[in-house]
Amino acid sequence: MRGIYYLLTRFYVLITFVFLEIVALTLIYKTNSYQEVKFLNTSNAFAGNILEKFNSINSFFHLGSNNEALQEENVRLKNLIQYQDSYPTDSILPTSTLQYRFKYIAAKVVNNSINKSINYITIDKGKKDGIVKGLGIVSSNGVVGIITNVSENFSLAMSVISVKTQISVRHQKTDALGNLHWNGENPFLLQVGGLSKTLPIKKNDTIVTAGFSSLFPPNIPVAIVKTLEPDESSSFYRMDVQLTNNINSLRYIYVVKNERKNEIDSLEMNRINE
Amino acid sequence: MNNKFIISNSIRFFVLIALQILLFNELPFGRMYIMIYPLIILLLPVFTPRIVVLLIAFFTGLILDWFSNGGGLHTASLTAVGYFRWHILDTFQPRSGWDKLDVPNVNQQGIIWYFYYTLILFSIHHFLYFFLEVFSFANFFSTIFKTIISLVGSLSVVWMISLFSMRKKKN
Numbered sequence: 405m406r407g408i409y410y411l412l413t414r415f416y417v418l419i420t421f422v423f424l425e426i427v428a429l430t431l432i433y434k435t436n437s438y439q440e441v442k443f444l445n446t447s448n449a450f451a452g453n454i455l456e457k458f459n460s461i462n463s464f465f466h467l468g469s470n471n472e473a474l475q476e477e478n479v480r481l482k483n484l485i486q487y488q489d490s491y492p493t494d495s496i497l498p499t500s501t502l503q504y505r506f507k508y509i510a511a512k513v514v515n516n517s518i519n520k521s522i523n524y525i526t527i528d529k530g531k532k533d534g535i536v537k538g539l540g541i542v543s544s545n546g547v548v549g550i551i552t553n554v555s556e557n558f559s560l561a562m563s564v565i566s567v568k569t570q571i572s573v574r575h576q577k578t579d580a581l582g583n584l585h586w587n588g589e590n591p592f593l594l595q596v597g598g599l600s601k602t603l604p605i606k607k608n609d610t611i612v613t614a615g616f617s618s619l620f621p622p623n624i625p626v627a628i629v630k631t632l633e634p635d636e637s638s639s640f641y642r643m644d645v646q647l648t649n650n651i652n653s654l655r656y657i658y659v660v661k662n663e664r665k666n667e668i669d670s671l672e673m674n675r676i677n678e
Numbered sequence: 679m680n681n682k683f684i685i686s687n688s689i690r691f692f693v694l695i696a697l698q699i700l701l702f703n704e705l706p707f708g709r710m711y712i713m714i715y716p717l718i719i720l721l722l723p724v725f726t727p728r729i730v731v732l733l734i735a736f737f738t739g740l741i742l743d744w745f746s747n748g749g750g751l752h753t754a755s756l757t758a759v760g761y762f763r764w765h766i767l768d769t770f771q772p773r774s775g776w777d778k779l780d781v782p783n784v785n786q787q788g789i790i791w792y793f794y795y796t797l798i799l800f801s802i803h804h805f806l807y808f809f810l811e812v813f814s815f816a817n818f819f820s821t822i823f824k825t826i827i828s829l830v831g832s833l834s835v836v837w838m839i840s841l842f843s844m845r846k847k848k849n
Contacts, residue, residue, distance in 0.1 A: 421732055
């Protein structure tokens with residue numbers, strides 16, 4: 405008994421240290437093994453509100469560039485409307501049936517980072533606005549991430565610049581399927597795997613969303629091929645791509661809500677169960 | 679005297695956490711992640727009880743994890759800084775030993791001493807942070823590279839801050 409008492413008085417700092425480290429390592433382990441931040445995170449009302457207050461001051465200084473970005477998007481959408489109007493009224497747009505399933509919810513970025521191996525984006529819309537876990541996020545010119553945590557007024561999304569995110573994509577010219585992921589090194593270069601060496605892929609080709617997952621609408625530009633070399637140990641290309649949107653300077657984004665997601669998911673679940 | 683220490687340390691605590699969360703977390707440098715908040719622990723008075731230093735480190739880490747979605751990374755690495763701080767202070771103590779009111783800052787201990795002190799403890803912190811982030815020794819060299827450039831960034835900012843605080847003392 406006296407021995408234990410002696411040990412406690414002698415080594416209580418070390419014992420506390422080991423205990424606290426075990427707590428911290430458990431936290432890390434838990435976040436590593438789930439697709440979300442389990443404990444404290446910025447979708448929480450307290451943290452969210454503080455970051456939002458600061459962000460509202462900060463966004464004041466970016467009004468000019470935000471306006472420009474929104475105007476560019478307007479121009480692009482206006483051109484698109486013209487283009488669609490020019491179709492004869494009796495012809496059917498091949499993509500229209502696909503695209504009307506998707507509904508967009510506009511949101512503002514409250515907090516954002518690119519300097520970790522799993523990066524999160526906090527947005528100012530939550531459960532109240534109809535956002536649920538697992539929805540995709542796009543910006544005016546690319547893919548941003550996937551919602552992982554939702555609170556009443558805020559939600560948290562895992563950005564595409566995360567080692568845990570995988571998005572199915574398509575090489576625009578050849579329609580070949582691949583998957584977009586990140587190796588955790590340079591946040592300005594992501595990787596695309598699964599594209600066969602036999603395909604005629606060139607530098608500066610566009611990678612778009614595949615549209616197979618119920619997260620993103622098809623044919624949204626995602627990235628541009630930057631470097632490209634055949635992988636000698638497999639039948640695929642090794643490819644570095646650059647995202648079409650600048651994740652770090654994002655201010656406004658759209659949450660994509662797929663009206664038929666539940667239907668698709670339950671259908672796929674049935675198929676697996678059979 | 680005690681009150682003065684508590685007030686100045688609390689102010690430093692809030693300023694450094696605010697700077698870290700609102701400014702340095704959002705810098706678009708990519709691989710370089712500037713972390714200056716270990717300075718909160720480094721600049722506590724020498725005779726702060728070790729257990730108190732450890733607990734301050736732990737809770738500061740939790741606050742940072744909370745506001746930057748770190749999921750425990752800041753907590754684990756900062757708690758280690760809180761623990762090893764005493765060992766570094768013990769090894770690098772002045773010839774006459776530590777005095778009751780000593781603070782391990784650049785004004786009292788001199789530039790060279792402060793250089794080594796911050797270098798060692800920030801290295802421990804950054805090394806732990808980046809290796810726990812990948813949770814393995816795979817991609818060892820790319821993680822080391824990340825650690826080193828982040829260390830250079832963080833220490834540059836830290837030394838800049840202490841240079842400013844030095845000038846203030848002289849005036």
